[in-house]
Amino acid sequence: MTSASLYPPRWRDLNADETDTRLTLTLAGQTLLDLQLERGASLHLSLHDAAVQPTLQALWAACYWLLASDPQRQQLTWHLRLPPNEALCSGLLHSTDIEGLYICQRSLFWQRAQPWLGDEPLPVYPQQHVISAGKRHPLRGPKPQGEVYRRFDVRLGVWISLRTLDIDVDLERFSRWQNTPRVMDFWEEGGSLEQHRQFLEKLAADPHTLTLIGCFDDQPFAYFEAYWAKEDRIAPFYEVDDYDRGIHMLVGEQAHRGPHKVASWLSALTHYLFLADPRTRRVVAEPRADNDKMIGYMQAQGYHCEKAFDFPHKRAALMMQSRERFFDRCALT
Template structure:
């Protein structure tokens, strides 16, 4: 895997390249060959940044680019201290920067930076859907927004040197690969959804028609490798087994392509999936999963990404482990690059 600290450029979902020339005391950033900002760096307990020269883009765009470069290059970096002559009003309003204790100083916090939805959500960003409580299936829950039909998330993983993206399922395009994945003995041992093409078309169609479930295809460099289901926990069968919040999301996960298995790939796609769900609605405070209680490998992958086992419980079809990850814990500990 590439070492993020060896990179000289980072790709953005817009197709642009953020290019850097970094030394111990200087950082110069450019976007598609256009100079963006020159910074002086002071590497103390916390990394301090002073603007030497700023070019075409707005202050917020330049501050964001510097944050992305420095946080992606060093997953252990938790905050940046900006020393600025002028109040960065736009950056303060968005949460990109927050005031520090010293006049003229502002903090860029890793935990806040990765909660900013753009550019990771792209055109799928719809804002915070208004709340109206409804009852369906005997359960009271918020009315859910219309489901997207597009790519919903894209980010360059600098540790893998590859794009990780999520798009909604297209049944006609994805049916054959979904059928192949479900009929793999490895997948079938956990999902138990072996079947014909027609049976799997009905399976996907049922979930597509279900307003509480979003079906997704995971891609590395635009090559499909996995199928995910993201569901609103309040309306799901899991709701009676824990105190489900109105905006909790749950996940079901299936890696179909053998070439994309392994802990380093799981770390990339699982963090991307959780990141997307927390960005999709800022009211989501928890993501849950319910793997089979004896699926030690999957439980281990989840724990390495910050999930904890709240308890074991019995579904009609399996003994399950309730794995949960809170919003605060994810953004405090996430190692997104």
């Protein structure tokens, strides 16, 4: 028997006792779900007490536990009399041709916005095209404020979260990061506190760019920019879609460098952008073409190099990740 804990976003500790044939989940000391397991090509799940009507929370917790604990597991087969309607409407489960048989697919599970984006994610902003700076693009909704994403990374055993940058809180940290020789070599944005304040204020006023701080266990370690590619300087260099997002990335804290950390924060950042608007089909980036290390890190996370091209200020590699590829056999834990 194995006994362990996971920490779903905004929940108390979720505990499990799992054997080859049984899984019992408890939340705050109370039994949440008791399941019989039948292992094979697909993992089959049935309620130990068939008379119990499982809640949406209980079904989600079991799916989360079993998918997060085994990144290679692609689906779960549930045997239920009738699941909660919300489980079907939200895509947590989908019905089959066999009565009482329901499937949870990994690729659908990780596309659900809750709870990664909070208990009440922002609604999808309605579409209306406008023209600004000579570019036709969808009108963008107000930028979010505060924490926008949180997930427990099972591999690292830490929380990975994203929050919006607060200039008053983050200016000194941002300036220190930008003046690090390693960062200056690629960003070329070294300068004074006042210069960096002006830099961030300009981005705050730009509706096409969202500035984010990445945290491990709530400790800031990185700065990210997420931008709408249609309004960006990258747009002329590929067949850009209305809701493509682009990213700029800066890891400021030396202790959080390395491929295992990149795997955590890059997957989280990409996950957030695909969840923030389900119309987003691709996430792109344009690192310097000679930044072999970052290009390699991105390729390890499913990005591919579409081509090399010339910006006025640098030779860049167009890195691209599609929604379909990200969620197909999704390796999130």
